[in-house]
Every structure is written in C-alpha cells, then in structure tokens.
Amino acid sequence: MQTLFRRTWQFSSLTAVTGFAVMVLLASHVNAESTEGEATEHVQEAKENPISVAVKAIAAALAIGLAAIATGIAQANIGAAGIGAVAENPKNFGPALVFLALPETLLIFGFTVAAIILFIF
DSSP: OHHHHHHHHHHHHHHHHHHHHHHHHHHHGGGOOOTTSOOOHHHHHHHHOHHHHHHHHHHHHHHHHHHHHHHHHHHHHHHHHHHHHHHHOGGGHHHHHHHHHTTHHHHHHHHHHHHHHHHTO
C-alpha cells in the first residue's frame, strides 16, 4: 500500500509541476505586445500592477496543482478497489473503469478555475 501511495504521490507531484509550468507559460503570454505595437489590456495591467499578475499566476498554479494531487490520491484508492472488484468478477470492469475516470473531473474543474482566474479576473 505504501508503494502505491508513493507512486501516486509522484504522479500527482509531476502533474502539479506540469500544471504550474503551463500556468507560468500562460501568464507570460500576458507580457507579450500586440502586433500593432500597442499594449493590450493585460499588458497595461501588468505594467501598472505586476503583483496582481504574479498573484493570479500563483493562484492558477495552485488551482491546478492541488486538483492534480487530489485526483492522484483519489485514483489510487479507486484503482486499487477496482482491480480487486475485477479480480473477483470480470463483469465489474466497466463500472470500475467509469469510477476510475470520475476523479479526472477534479482536474478539469481545477483547470477551469485557473483559466477563469487568469483570463477573466
């Protein structure tokens, strides 16, 4: 069980770091100038209040990172139970697969919240 938890934690950490990297790349897009040479609304905001942009990037990274960790922990437990159920009765494969996919919605919600933080607020 401890090996399974360690692997889950490693996968979750990798997903969280990847999510953080994606959010940093998206936030760095804010610093780009428009093609006409005029500063966009986001660039003006970044120049006026750089702390605001940094806080948005950190909040978006936390939204994805924490959602990824929660997803990994949930999938570890559900996956172990699903394998046990399929071992007892192979007809349980379909429901086990559906239950294994359900925690992925947490990550989708985290990505949605991160996108809202970055692009709407």
